[in-house]
Amino acid sequence: MKVNAVLALPAALMIALAAAITPSPVPMISTIPFLIGRKRFLLLELLVIALSAFALSELDRFSLFAYTERTATFVNLYLLASDYVDRPSILAITGKAGLPLIVGLNYFPLFLSVSSEVTFYARIRGITNELKKGKFVSFFQSLALPILVEVVRVAENLYMAYSLKVYGGGVIKRKLRVTGADALFGAYGALVLWLSLIPHF
Amino acid sequence: MDEKVRLWIFAAIFSVASYVVSAGISLGTAAYAASIFLDPLLNLTIPLLILSVGFQAINKRGGAFAIGLISAVLFALTFLFFLTATAFVAGILTEVSAYLLGYRGMKASVINTAVYGLGEGALSVYIGALFLHYAVPILPFVGFSLVFVALGAFVGYLGQSISSYMIKSGLMK
């Protein structure tokens, strides 16, 4: 199920604002149900939150738990946005100008994989030995070179693919279809903000 | 071909790559974690190096601003708001520098990258500290700024060296 960005992004911003300006646990709790699909991550996060609460209360520093809640909220909101926001609907807000950014966002997994592969290959080729010999500049250049060549190659290829596929020439037709589910999500964000501002919450 | 499209596509790709690469490097190896000093250094230099090469790859008016703007939006989308403003400001400052010096060549690369490093690095430390309700005193702030300028200049030097190699080898136009 994807939610229209026109309402999803403001809702997410309201939840983020609630987390930033209040110590309430409501923003963090409000994001958890949406991550049911990411069971392993959710379990790990809940474990970290519990450990943090325990440790801070033992050290008599429970007032700092608000920072744990805040971090968890922001991380959850990012994952939520990745899973639930309908990316093409972002163009309803930005128009064609937003298209390169929308497209660029798809390349997170590719560059994550490229950089972790390059570092793995660097380790098995002994490039990291240059560090032990004190050759810091040589190490940086060696590690960065294949990553940079790949970034340039991807940029050139994507530019060509974009030119092949996006050729309508005119203004992108903005599709602003808001459904009941979108409105519900928008209202949800507002509710979270309101509840967070109520002191006893 | 459409130069504006090329500029924004390149800016998007270089910004995303810069953002995500340090996470990938951390995932890929712990070998260089032999030194806890080098881990954060690598996380600062490689993303900045990607942006430095990005300015040179685009090599067009507005390239540095586009990179700063897209980086700012990326930080906003991931709720790192104190980095949003700094990336935006850094992009504008670098565009002004590039307007005077160009985008390619050793002088341009060193100064442009130093300016971006200063804008993003020093400001993010200051605003990050404010976020934690702590105002950095002036002397440490100047000290941090000088460190980021020096780091940015070093990265700019590396960036020019790598870009020049890629242009000569036909890997970059």
Added chain:
Amino acid sequence: MVVINPSFLKGEISVSPEEIVGLLGRSGSGKTSIIKEILGFGGICQMREGRMGIGLPPPRDLISGVLQDPNSQVLGDSCEDEIELLSMDHRVDAAMAERLMGKFFRKNFFQLSDGYKKRYALATVMASKPRYLFLDEPLANLDARGVAQILSIIPKGSLVAEHRVREIRDVVDRVYVISGKSVAEADVDRLYDESFLRANGLRGFSVQFERGSLGKLLLDADVGFKLEVREGEVVGLYGNNGSGKTTAIKKLSRKVYPVFQNPDLQFFKRTVYEEVLDENALRAFGLADKAEASPFALSFGEKMRVLMAAAFSSGKKVLAFDEPTTGMDGDAFLSFLNAVKSMKEQGRGIVIATHDEDLIALCDEVINLESRERLRY
């Protein structure tokens, strides 16, 4: 019918809307450059449809294409996403894209198999219904299953640039071959002539390989299954994409010298010499004249030779290659066979992870990673 005169070759290529045309040539002969010129990203080629000249870049509803690497041509999170984005720009046939992708229409691109990634790249271009489609090595890196997934959807009015002759010769109606500085049409029947294939640096010919005697045990490892390698032995790990070949090689990486699939991610130095550090190895692999060249700027076959030369000069007793013949033309394939022969003669052990059936001829033992069956030759 569209007629193309490439800027850097003598001869012309024609494609009509009712046929699939092949464009064959050895690695570095210019297949990709021709495709880029046609699509308006390279030199200035002359094009016409009938008597009407076609300017560059050509109208995209007339001429479009798919480049080699699908990972860097994605505009959307999923095919459904991308079709929706494109529909905001021009009219697209979303039903066609959904039919071509089947149950994977809504799946995230990076979770697709290699075959379906290529299918995604094709589907998103085909949905815009260009009259002519130009495809640059659409079968690169694909196993038999992936090849079938692509061949079944290539439409009429396509030009397919490839060097995997065996896979496309039953699909093409006509074929052009690049030879030196010219391109000319060849009879499709010639694609079954092994001497023709060898002479033009194309794959698809059969190979014989002499297996020698084996020496002492060099490697005894558990990579999810037992793997033993002796002096002079070639062990094959056979399986389709996703069967665990790369994982097995990664598990061996501390004990052997591994060479993985994407050469560009494995170069850390600026020149070929700095990568190999051994003039004898450079000469043995025909790279002596490329010593000062950038390894990133070489053809794919040359890049694999650099990696093999580096492996050769490493001194390690056991070498492991992950899909070494991906992207190799006939010349590079023969070069690889010679390299393996030298390594065997030196008493080294070799592990080859592959779905390329031509490499089975090299192996003394083959382990099927899907059935875990072992065959000793």
